[in-house]
Amino acid sequence: MKNVWITGDALVTPLGFSSGENFANLLQGKSGLKEIMSPVSGFSTWASFLSERQQKKLDEMTPPVFETRFEKLLFLPLKQIIEEGNIDPRSSKTLFIFASTKGNIELIGNENVKPEQLSLYVSVLKISRYFGNPNKPIMISNACISGLVVQITAMKLLENGEYDTILIAGADTVNPFILEGFNSLLALSPEPCRPFDRDRQGINIGEGGAAIMLTTKKPENGIQSLIEIKGGAITNDANHISGPSRTGKELAKAAELALNQSGIVSGDIDFVSAHGTATLYNDEMEAKALTISGLSEKPTHSLKGYFGHTLGAAGLIESIICIHSIRNNVIIASKGFENAGTLDHINIVTENQYQPLSTCIKTMAGFGGCNAAICYSKS
Known part of the structure; x- marks a missing residue:
């Protein structure tokens, strides 16, 4: 089995336009969340979205061929890792894989928009062609686990020897369609979200773009500490179109399979980066899954209190923070947590925790009953 190394990463979020800037702001406890009012229904919630100044900066840093915020959030982090990695994206042994849930949905309702502009594949094909890549890109839209699924897919393709480098990017945006959709599910919190807390009231939506080179x-x-993907797995509980399993067994199975592939036992995991959406059902289910997996005593955090829930980009954004946590030997505190709010006890990190780190497991769950887990290790 071939080793799969992570040799580049980049983030563009309300907390910064590089991975380093984002990580530094997390260490300081800064959050991208701010209050927002729906332009359609007028309800108030909190979300993490680019400021006008940041949007202008994003516009200035991207070619005019990319017209939407979604496409720009995909393009810019990719451009960063390609330039910093000094690779040739035109090689036939290089592949592009993308993740998103809604893509250019911000264009919906615009009478001047052609139907094909709402196609996820049209956007990602435009980006891969811009970089001159000869291969057909892969577009994965698998609800909120998309950002892990792209990594697991890339890992398998690299292990099979079909490619020697894969460039992954993911993005989603805050827009009226997303806000109204989650509000109709009564899932939005009227205050900054509080993952795993007793008084949690729901999620905050976030936007951002991320890219990883494998x-x-x-x-x-040239790299501070080499990190590799050791294993990853996907399961489905088929419980409900928008509600997770009530038992946690299926997410626990994904974690078990990821650990087995990695050759790692649960006792060797240094910390857990949980999905932690701050909804009643997700956090309860995830706590059960971690208990079943023998991970309940491991230091655990959710990053939703900083980035919000960035949907299809969440798995990539939060994985990049895992990578930097391992390299810098620090576990970021879980923002918004004060009082235990799940029946099964889990060890939530309430302050930045400095300690030697070598391994972590990242978990995600999504609509349609999908679950995913992936393991990272420092070499």
Whole structure:
């Protein structure tokens, strides 16, 4: 089995336009969440979205061929890792894989928009062609686990030797369609979200873009600490179109399979980066899953209190923070947590925790009953 190395990453979020800037702001406890009012129904919630200044900066840093916020949030982090990694994206041994849930949905209702502009594949094909890649890109839209599914898919393709480098990018945006949709499910919190807390009231939506470079070619130098994807797995509980399993067994199964692939036992995991959406059912289910998996005593956090729920980009954004946490030997505190709010006890990190780190497991769950887990390790 070939090793799959993470040799580049980039983030564009309300907390910064690079991975380093985002991580530094997390260490300081800064959040991108701010109050927002729906322009359609007029309800108030909190979300993490680009400021006007940041939007202008994003516009200035992207070519005019990319017209929407979604496409720009996909393009810019990709551009960063390609330039910093000094690779040729035109190689036939390089593949692009993308993740999103709604893509250009911000265009819906615009009478001047052509139907094909709402196609996820049209957007990602435009980006891969811009970089001159000869291969057909892969577009994965698998609800909120999309950001892990793209990594697991890339890992399998690299292990099979079909490619030697895969560039992954994911993005989603805050827009009226998303806000109204989650409000109709009574899932939005009227205050900053509080994952796993007794008084949690629901999710906050977030937007952002992320990119990761994976390769089977081990770098010789230039990277602070080499991180590799050791294993990953996907399961489905088929419980409900928008509600997770009530038992946690299916997410626990994904974690078990990921650990088995990695050759790691639960006792060797240093910390858990949980999905932690701050909804009643997700957090309860996830606490059960971690208990079943033997991970309940491991330091655990959710990053939703900083980024909000960035939907199809969440798995990538939060994975990049895992990577930087391992490299810097610090577990980011779980923002918004004060009092235990799940029946099964889990060890929520309430302050940044500095300790030697080598391994972590990232978990996600999504609509349609999908679950995913992935393991990272420092070499």
